[in-house]
Amino acid sequence: MEITKKQATTVGLVALVFSALLTSMSQVFYAKQVQEVPTFLFTGISFFMTAIYFSFFARKQKQANRWKGNINDVVKLNVASVLAFMGFYFALKYVESAIVSALEMGIGPLFVLVLAVFAKESIPKAQWVIATGTFIACTILIVAVVSGKSAVQMDITWPVILALIASVGCGVGAVLCTIYSKRLSEAGWTTSMILANRYYGIILLSFFATFDIFFKYFSGNISWIIAVTAVGVMLPMYLLKIGIQYCSPLIVMMSLCFVPLFTFFFQMFDVRLSWSPVSLIGISLLFILGVCSLYLEKRSVSE
16 A cells, blocks of 8 residues: 555654664663673674675665776775774763764764865855854863763773764764765665675774684673664664655754764663763754754755
């Protein structure tokens, strides 16, 4: 039976909400579990499983990979994915989950603006205002960590500083992933084909970083890694695909803005963390600026 446009939109919205919720919960759970295991044990196993999962869909579509003329973009996409995902999961070991998620979301628009400046593109004043606000919000979150006012109480060590840098880096990586994914999409690659071929770098580097201790931690942690991969990585990606299929790009991007807020409240169930008003202020400010940015983008497209 053919569904109506209203029903399709409803299905897409429900999928996006559940994708954001599952992503937030998995980030909080992972941040707690990874305190006792090597950071990249999860990324190696998880993204290996994810690549196989999307390879199944790509093969099912019976479309040959269009490698000719696109190998360069595939390599760049893998490098960007390493920056985005390995930086993200490394940061979760040391920094409050909601702050890592918020910094990734906040740095992205700033980096896009930097790219526009270098490309000598015209930038509306409203975008400069939003970019300035985003910079302030990101600064608030970084200060919260450095001053000990975030939800995670810890001393400032080199790993924590590197985690903050990684949080910023994963925002840059996310933008680059979008750019190279779009290029491959325009070259005829399906979403499943792109997702099946973007994790080679993560898998290789993760296994290289943990090969000497892999079997020591494998048996005691494989069950939760599989669970988090299935419920917190693959299922949200699948639901996001449904949301992209049935909803407008604006709605999809707005759903991503909710992830840091959801993460902030879910992390209250982690006994390691405490309530942080400063974190909430920074995260809420980024959410508001993200929604404003999307509204301005929609208005500029409609004009």
